[in-house]
Every structure is written in C-alpha cells, then in structure tokens.
Amino acid sequence: MKVVNINAGQETGGALTHLIFMAQVLKEHNIDNVLLVFEEGTISKAARELGLAYKVINQKNTSEWINYLNENNFDLVQTHGPRANFLVTLHRKNIHVPHIVTVHSDPRYDFLGGGIKGNIQSKLNVWSLKHSDGLFVVSSELKDELTKLGINSNRIVQINNAMTFSNDVRPKENHQFMQMIIVARLHPVKEHARLIKALSEVKNDHIFLNIVGDGELRESLEQLVDQYELNHQVEFYGALKSSEINELYRKMDLALIVSKSEGFPLVFLEAANNAVPVLMTELSATHLVIPDEEHGIAVDNSLEGIKSGIEKAYSFGIEQLSEMGLKNRKYAIDHFGPESFYKQMKNGYDLFSKKENL
Template sequence: MKVLHLISGGEKGGSRKHVITLLEQFSSEEVTLAVFQEGQLSQEARESGIRTECFRQSSRYDLSVLNKLASFIQKEGFDVLHTHGPRANLFGIYLKKKTGIRWVTTVHSDPSLDFVKSGLKGKIFTTLSMYAVKQMDGYFAVSERFKQNLIKLGINGEKIQTVYNGIQFTNEKATPLPRSEWGLTDQDFVMAMVARLHPIKGHTIVFDAMTAFAEEERPHLLLVGDGPIEEELMNEVKRRQLDRHVHFLGFRSDVDHIYAASDLALLASFSESFPLALLEAANQHVPIITTDVGGVGELIHHGQTGWIVPTKDAKAYEEALREAMNRGDQLKEMGDQLYDFASARFSLEQLAEAHRSVYVKLTDI
C-alpha cells in the first residue's frame, strides 16, 4: 500500500502538525508527502524522515503541476491520494479523473468558511471547494460532530470515518519559559492562545472579555501565531487599550514551553474540527476555556478540566475567565485531570491505526 499526501505546503498551524505527526507513524515506503511550496511544513517533514516532494507552482493558479502530479502518481504506483486543504482538494478532482486513484481527505476546517473576508474571489473559491469536498471516496472526520456536519453537506455517512486527532503525550512537562521574557511575574495570571491570526479564530471575543476587567485585575494574554489579520488585531488591541496585557509572540516552535508557563489555555474559534492546540495544552497539564466547536466536548469536561462556552459570546467568555481566575488554586489539579483523560484517549497509535484501516479498505474495493 502506497499513499500520497497532498497539501499546499504553506501551513503553519494545526494542519501542519497533524500531517507531520500522522505521516511519522508510517514507513517511508508507505507514505510520501507532496507540497506546492517549500516552507516550515516541508522542512519539518524532511527532518522527521518523511519523503517529501515539491511540485512548485509559479502562483497558486499555476495548473501546470497537475500533469506532473498525475505522472508521478502513475510512475510511483500510489494506491491512495490523501488531500489536505482547499487547494489540494480542488486538484484532487483532476488527479482522480486522470489516474483513477482512490481519493480521501481530512477536512481540517469548515469548507464554507475557508475564504471568509475574501470578497467575490472568496465566494467563487468557496463554491469550488464545496464541490470538491463532495467528490471523494472517503473522509476522515476528527470529531463526531464534524462527521455530522459532513453528512449535512450530503455526504454518505458510510464514507466517513471519525478519527480523533492525536499527539505524542510526554511523561514530563516542558520547562516553562521565564515569564520575564514578556515582562511578567509569577504573580500575574497568564493565558496562552495558540491560533492563526485569522477571523475564524475569534481573537476579538477574548479581547472583549478582557476589557470587562479593571486594569489592575486584568489577566495577560500570550498570542501565539501569525496570519492575515495581524495588523487588524494589533489595532483592535490599541483601540481597547489592552496594549499592556496582550502580547503578540508570532509563530513559535516552542509552544509546549509557552503553555507550561501559562495558567490557562484559550480557544475562541467560531468553527473547528478538533484543535491540536488543545491537546498540546492538555499535555502540559493546563486547563482550557474553549468555545463549543467541533469535538471539544469530547475532550473537556465542563467545570472539571476546563470550560466550554457558546461561540461569539464575549459575556460568557468573561464569566468563564472570572471563574477560572477565582479557582486559581484548583487549576493545577484540573490540568492534571485533563492530562490523564487526554493521554489515555487521544494517542498517536489510535490515529495511525484508524487511517491504516481506511486505506486498506479502499484499496481492497
């Protein structure tokens, strides 16, 4: 069995981490990664020993790579094409028709929301993306809720396999970064939010919640990630006079050490499947406040290992944050309980075995 994973290559967030950790569970004879651009993803993949091929495009609209990919698939004798993301999904339509390869996808985000705030071009790409998503032979849903979302799009439920994301849980916590790096002390209440700077991630909901606190009691927020609305978010922080309490850290490769230095982890997305960032927080024994998206309810026990609040509800987020701060002496115990539950259920072993079984089933058809 040989599987070709196809992704754009510019990813820096959860989908990048997901692809690398998944492919690490297979031998180099079984899986190959194909990208359209060199970047953090291809570099980390090669460092992990994953065979990685770049089919470079002159622009994202350069379709000359399609025939090169089709020839590569036929020459190498791949049995399954596994696409990740809107561009790879669109190209998968041609590749399946050209080669007859079995085709699966992992939907890392809601395809109807991938191109928000992109104007007319975004509407066109959304239509194309929604069409592509309905053409596959199989689907991986990273939560039961996300499986139901796919069914609502008209996809046959028998083609959808629920596969929970997984990470390599460690026995020991990471060494916390010194808070002095951000001008903070051990007495400050520190929250970490690891998310692309993108409208769908809901950063302004957290900002709104923070403005409800008097300055002397306001918690500090470490924002990890970069993205298209970085300048817009910085302006929002200034407008709300949160400059002293919101710290933009950019893209970081030491997220575990940042979580280890934090009292609380945050997610405020309007839509998600199953965020790896939350598992990374759980690995560092850090309780979580999250919006009710994707499969978070399968990880967080509300009030015991974290808090789940409605999406786009700044007041509910503020109330959860106040409760977390008031229970500061209990947060360590909550984080320990979260680690115990997550490490037992969301392992890399279950992630790899579920994928392997679907690949084998498809190749036996």
C-alpha cells in the same frame, strides 16, 4: 499499503504538525507513505530533517504529478488543504487511484473574510469534498455538517487528531497573576476581537492575555487593544516556533480556544502536553476534549460565554487551574495518543482502498 499524502507545501501551525505527525506514525507502523508537495516549503523542510519520504512537483507540471500518482502503485491518494483537494479532484478522471480528503474544519468558514475570492474558493473546496471517494474528519459534529452539505455519511470516517506526548511536564515558572494564552492565526474565524472585548468587560487588571500567531488582523487587533486600554494586559508575540511556544506554556495557567468554528484543535493537545487546562467555546469537538468540569472549562460560544469563562477560571485560582491541567494531560494521553490515531487511520485506509466500498 502504500499511500501518498498531497499538500500545497507551505503549511504552518496545526496543519504542519498534523501532517508530519501522521507521516511519522505511518512510518513507525511500516505503512509506505510519501508526502507529495507542490512547492518547497515547511513540509519538505520538516520531512528532510526527520528522514520522511517526500517529493516536490510543481503543480503546473500537471502531467508529471498525475503520472507519479498512477505509476507508483499507490493504494490511496490522500489530500490535505483546499488547493490539493481541488487539483486532484479537477483531474480525477485521469487518476486511477482512490482519492480521500482529510477535513480539519468546517469548509464553510475556511475562507471567512475573503470577500468574493474567498467565497469562490470555499465553493470550489466544498465541490472537491463532494467528489472525493471518501473523507476523514476530526469530529462527529463535523461529519454532521458535511452530511448537511449533501455528502453521504457512509463516505465519512471520523479520525481524532493526536500527538506524541512528552514523558514529563517541565516545571512551571512562578508568576503572581493569571496568564492566558491563545495560539491561532489572526483570522476572523478565530474570534480574537471578541476575546479582547470579553477581557475588557471582565475589568480585572490581574488577568493577562498572550496572543501567539500572525495574520491579516494583526494591526486591527492591536488597535482594538489600544481602544480598550488593555496594553498592560495583552501582548502580541507573532508567529513562534514550537519550542518557543512550549517555553511560553511554562508560565501559562489557561489556554483559550474561542473560534467561530473548529474541528479538533491541535492547540488542545499542545496545551494538554504542557499540563495547561483549556477554556473552549461550544465547538464540534468541545465535549470530546473536555468530558467534564474537572478537565477544562466549556462555555457558550458568545461574548458573554467567554467573559463568564474567564471569570470562572480566575475564581479557581492558579493552583486549582494547575491541578485541572494535570487531569487534562492524563485524559489527552489516554485518548489521543499515536496508537489510537494509527488504528483509526488504518481502518479508514482499509475501507477506502477497497473499490467495492467506494
């Protein structure tokens, strides 16, 4: 089996983590895989550092990258991200290899807040998905949403996100008051503003919110914190390296995932790896990652739901949240490790590499 995974090349956060993890898992199982990117950036840098096969071809050199796909005996072309999805689909007639797309989130919300340009980009991405040979999705609910867009369910395979977990949990730093963390780009779909408003309505000076990530909403969110007089409770860290985020998790009691829409959040896995429980609104993967009340806090996807979830977490106390975090970690290790991920990927590859299944 020989696969080429294509991406624009400048991913950060969960997308970067997923692509590199996937490449490592495929390499460990002797799947011949190349990361093809359209520009030097985070993906090529990480691939070099880890000894992963990669190639950089400028997207404007259309004939060069199309020839590369056709002349290297690939069994599958797999794309990640709207730009790669669109470019491969646009030139599909000239590419003689089956094309599959990995879909991490509801495409209707990927360009939320982007105005007319965002609306056009969203429609082009959905068009790309409809014209691919197959789709990998990260939750059953996301599969349902794509079928509503007119995509045949037989062309959709669910593959849960996963990660390689550390052998041990580093000891937590002692702290007196409840510390919450949200790790997400500052984008409308992540609902930071609603979270800040919910915290303001909780009216508890002993609950602190740590916001990790950057984006176009940074200034407006800082103004919102000022408006609600929460400067003593909310801290913005900007974008951090993975090592810095893991260090921050050592003093966290609760991770927050409160998006408008989400596929299978890698933030859940990162929190679980650090034995931090998750408060998560009703999203496509909520019941998959929080099977019951012992493993996390699932709440209604609303302002009131988030508010009540924070209050519930506070009522548990730091010690009970710590116990919940350990259960969360064990559950994640049992269900979302690299071996499970590889088996799902291999089954999907075998299915879509057979022309009679396309």
